[in-house]
Amino acid sequence: MTQPMNHQWLLARRPEGLVSVQDFQYVESSAPEPADGEALVRNLFLSVDPTQRGWMAGDTYLPAVKIGEVMRSFAVGEVVESRHPAFKPGQIVQGLFGWQEFAIARPGTPSSPTPLPAGVPIETAMSVLGLTGITAYFGLLDVGRPKPGETVVVSGAAGATGSAAAQIARIAGCRVIGIAGGPEKCAYLTGELGLDGAVDYRSADPAKALRALCPKGIDVFFDNVGGPILDAVLAQLALRGRIVLCGGIAHYNDARPSPGPSNYLALVVKRGRMEGFIVLDYLSRSGEAVTALAGWLREGRLKDRVDLVDGLTNAPEALLRVFAGKNQGKQLVRLGNPTRPA
Amino acid sequence: MTQPMNHQWLLARRPEGLVSVQDFQYVESSAPEPADGEALVRNLFLSVDPTQRGWMAGDTYLPAVKIGEVMRSFAVGEVVESRHPAFKPGQIVQGLFGWQEFAIARPGTPSSPTPLPAGVPIETAMSVLGLTGITAYFGLLDVGRPKPGETVVVSGAAGATGSAAAQIARIAGCRVIGIAGGPEKCAYLTGELGLDGAVDYRSADPAKALRALCPKGIDVFFDNVGGPILDAVLAQLALRGRIVLCGGIAHYNDARPSPGPSNYLALVVKRGRMEGFIVLDYLSRSGEAVTALAGWLREGRLKDRVDLVDGLTNAPEALLRVFAGKNQGKQLVRLGNPTRPA
Numbered sequence: 001m002t003q004p005m006n007h008q009w010l011l012a013r014r015p016e017g018l019v020s021v022q023d024f025q026y027v028e029s030s031a032p033e034p035a036d037g038e039a040l041v042r043n044l045f046l047s048v049d050p051t052q053r054g055w056m057a058g059d060t061y062l063p064a065v066k067i068g069e070v071m072r073s074f075a076v077g078e079v080v081e082s083r084h085p086a087f088k089p090g091q092i093v094q095g096l097f098g099w100q101e102f103a104i105a106r107p108g109t110p111s112s113p114t115p116l117p118a119g120v121p122i123e124t125a126m127s128v129l130g131l132t133g134i135t136a137y138f139g140l141l142d143v144g145r146p147k148p149g150e151t152v153v154v155s156g157a158a159g160a161t162g163s164a165a166a167q168i169a170r171i172a173g174c175r176v177i178g179i180a181g182g183p184e185k186c187a188y189l190t191g192e193l194g195l196d197g198a199v200d201y202r203s204a205d206p207a208k209a210l211r212a213l214c215p216k217g218i219d220v221f222f223d224n225v226g227g228p229i230l231d232a233v234l235a236q237l238a239l240r241g242r243i244v245l246c247g248g249i250a251h252y253n254d255a256r257p258s259p260g261p262s263n264y265l266a267l268v269v270k271r272g273r274m275e276g277f278i279v280l281d282y283l284s285r286s287g288e289a290v291t292a293l294a295g296w297l298r299e300g301r302l303k304d305r306v307d308l309v310d311g312l313t314n315a316p317e318a319l320l321r322v323f324a325g326k327n328q329g330k331q332l333v334r335l336g337n338p339t340r341p342a
Numbered sequence: 343m344t345q346p347m348n349h350q351w352l353l354a355r356r357p358e359g360l361v362s363v364q365d366f367q368y369v370e371s372s373a374p375e376p377a378d379g380e381a382l383v384r385n386l387f388l389s390v391d392p393t394q395r396g397w398m399a400g401d402t403y404l405p406a407v408k409i410g411e412v413m414r415s416f417a418v419g420e421v422v423e424s425r426h427p428a429f430k431p432g433q434i435v436q437g438l439f440g441w442q443e444f445a446i447a448r449p450g451t452p453s454s455p456t457p458l459p460a461g462v463p464i465e466t467a468m469s470v471l472g473l474t475g476i477t478a479y480f481g482l483l484d485v486g487r488p489k490p491g492e493t494v495v496v497s498g499a500a501g502a503t504g505s506a507a508a509q510i511a512r513i514a515g516c517r518v519i520g521i522a523g524g525p526e527k528c529a530y531l532t533g534e535l536g537l538d539g540a541v542d543y544r545s546a547d548p549a550k551a552l553r554a555l556c557p558k559g560i561d562v563f564f565d566n567v568g569g570p571i572l573d574a575v576l577a578q579l580a581l582r583g584r585i586v587l588c589g590g591i592a593h594y595n596d597a598r599p600s601p602g603p604s605n606y607l608a609l610v611v612k613r614g615r616m617e618g619f620i621v622l623d624y625l626s627r628s629g630e631a632v633t634a635l636a637g638w639l640r641e642g643r644l645k646d647r648v649d650l651v652d653g654l655t656n657a658p659e660a661l662l663r664v665f666a667g668k669n670q671g672k673q674l675v676r677l678g679n680p681t682r683p684a
Contacts, residue, residue: 060611226607248607259601265568265590268618269402275617276610 006031009099009315011065015056017255019323021316023056024071024099031102038106039087041077041113043097044338047126048309048318048331049074050224053252061278062110071099071315074131076122078338079105079113092116092338094130099315101335117290120297122338127330128164128297128304129290135246135279136164136222137289141172143277144220144244148173151214153233156224157195158185159322160305160330161246164293165222166195167302174220177213179206179229181325188328192303206232217241217270226250227258234263237270245276253323305329348373351441351657353407357398359597361665363658365398366413366441373444380448381429381455383419385439386680389468390651390660390673391416392566395594403620404452412440413657416473418464419445420680421455434458434680436468441657443677459632462639464680469672470506470639470646471632477588477621478506478564479631483514485619486562486586490515493556495575498566499537500527501664502672503588506635507564508537509644516562519555521548521571523667530670534645548574559583559612568592569600576605579612587618595665647671 005028012025034040054060055072065072075097079087084107087093093113097103105113116125127133139161146152152169156162157178166189169176177197178189186198199209206229210218217238223230226248233243251258267274282289296302307327309318311334318333347370354367376382396402397414407414417439421429426449429435435455439445447455458467469475481503488494494511498504499520508531511518519539520531528540541551548571552560559580565572568590575585593600609616624631638644649669651660653676660675 054611231602245607245610247610251607257604260573260604260606261602262599264602264606264616265587265593265618267616268587268589268620269396271617271619271623273615273617274606274609275613275615276607277613278610281613 004031004102005029006100006102007312008101009071009312010068011056011071013067014058015053015253018253019053019056019316019319021320024316026313032104034081034083034104036083038104039079039084039093039113040081041093041095041097041103041105042080043075043077043101043103043312043335044092045076045122045126045335046099046312046315046318046333047074047076047130048315048322048327048333050247050249050252050322052319053323061280072096073099073315074126075103076116076126077103077105087113090339092122094126099312101312117294120294123306123308123330123332124297124304126332127160127306128302129293131279132160132330133164133293134282134286134289136161136168137293138279138282138285139244139246139277140165140168140220140222142282143275144222144242146172146174146220149175150219151175151177151216151238152220152222153177153179153210153214153218154222154224155179155229155233156249157189157198158328159224160327162222162224163189163193163305163329164302165246167193167296169220169222170194171296171301177210179225185328201229207235210236220244222246224249226261230261231263234261234266237266237272239270241270241272243272243274245274249323307331309333311335346373346444347371348442348444349654350443351413351654352410353398353413355409356400357395357595360595361395361398361658361661363662366658368655374446376423376425376446378425380446381421381426381435382423383435383437383439383445383447383455384422385417385419385443385445385654385677386434387418387464387468387677388441388654388657388660388675389416389472389474390657390664390669390675392589392591392594392664394661395665403622412442414438415441415657416468417445418458418468419447421447429455432681434464436472441654443654459636462636465648465650465672465674466639466646468674469502469648470644471635473621474502474672475506475635476624476628476631478503478510479635480621480624480627481586481588481619482507482510482562482564484624485617486564486584488514488516488562491517492561493517493519493558493580494562494564495519495521495552495556495560496564496566497521497571498591499531499540500670501566502669504564504566505531505535505647505671506644507588509535509638511562511564512536513638513643519552521567527670543571549577552578562586564588566591568603572603573605576603576608576614579608579614581612583612583614585614585616587616591665649673650676652676
């Protein structure tokens, strides 16, 4: 088989401040040939995730992407050539396939391909039934441990992970307030998602709004944002409140460290707990999450929204969309369609 | 009985920035007469605790001391007159008796008198066998949950609570590094207390020193201080590290909120937990702590140090000593001696 051309985005430099297109380099080469035990995958969708900013900057829970390496990304693709008995051309698989058209997938490595949940659109399998939904499920339920009747606040609530976490909290019997930027997102939260209240942090003082909406205090906070919103929640934390640190998108593009939460000593006064987690630790239990999420999705209790950008060339722009808060739900980059229906 | 004169320190104003003597007013009046169900207690020792700064400023886990009220303080005193069947003159009791010579003690109120552990000096009963030791015991073991072989770091390690926490961590089989200000305190930590290492935050960069002393990361941090020390620990947190927030003396005298820990997102990367607690929640289990602490004390595995200031008039100065880090061990104010041996 003649190898087609491959296009890739390489990491050109470590970002300083906000990610920019200049941090990446777009290159063309021949698609690689799979060795024994490998498969060649053609990427169909790239997952766009705020955590990618961390991978560009340095070692975190994964080693940093090296300068000159393909930009790391979760992706879904179709096997086009296989030299591994477990994979057949036409199979749809997911993995850390990176910002490129063709990837070599090899079981047992970070690019290890795994199957998608059956019977759902690829976009859904990449959002609420993928790592995004699994993150919300374990972060909220396992780390936050909400009890029915408690007040749960979610930041970045119109985003992919936040909207899943907020809806799961509703399903768990909690009163749920979402925080998002702009009237349109807030209307989505209280309208389509049925949350009990929303705070537009762009027009309202979050501390004041949360005092009004959560007069008995905040029992669980699922935080994707950090910054002043985290401080506002700490000021209104309930006794034995729990703060689930999923991320801190307000900080990811800091050129230098920004101040942490001034009000952190509220954790003493309120006997509170602030705890971080990484979804990769829960992969062995992902079946439990996907089963529950798929059930809620079927019952119409869980809604999913996907924001598509077309074309590999637009991958950096898609990442910037997420940091500007322009995405409406899970941000994906669509590269192509499967050669046959899943 | 002719009532003697009473002297008291009242709260004159809310402090701005560092506590000062001018925040208090020294007054003289007749000692109160106990009503039915009350006892009159003559204070022998006042406990000096950083948390008193919080009580002066506003409502926290206890309501604020009101302007014009006697300054709140834990104390030990002798019953001199009783109209309650459970108390007899000569009994030594402890409670929130305040900065005054004579206090009315009434069961069931914050000034409820409780007996002291038997057979130990009053000073010991107010330090390592009192709330200070109980704070260290539950904070370290119940919130921090150290495992043998883990690395534990304690800030304010030459202080009353910190030195108890550090020694309990040693007894629990951990490698223990103490952080304190000045070479004398650090020599005490590695010498008399037998800790595995000490960091003098006044002469060393805490982040650099902790990297060198805790190359495998910090599993448990018992924090009395906050500020840059908390940030330095976050930068060196081990996977699943736990930060026990006992207090934040670096912040108590802030005139305006100071920045929180910039590195708090290390809690995500390291799946860490930062949790606050208040010893008052553990009073029902204090017997368990006192039994264990008294045993270690008898065996010589736990050392206690008390720093005495004499005279009620010096109570504000004693509180300032603690904020200046001048105290060597538990700070007490001695008002008098019991009329007969305990």
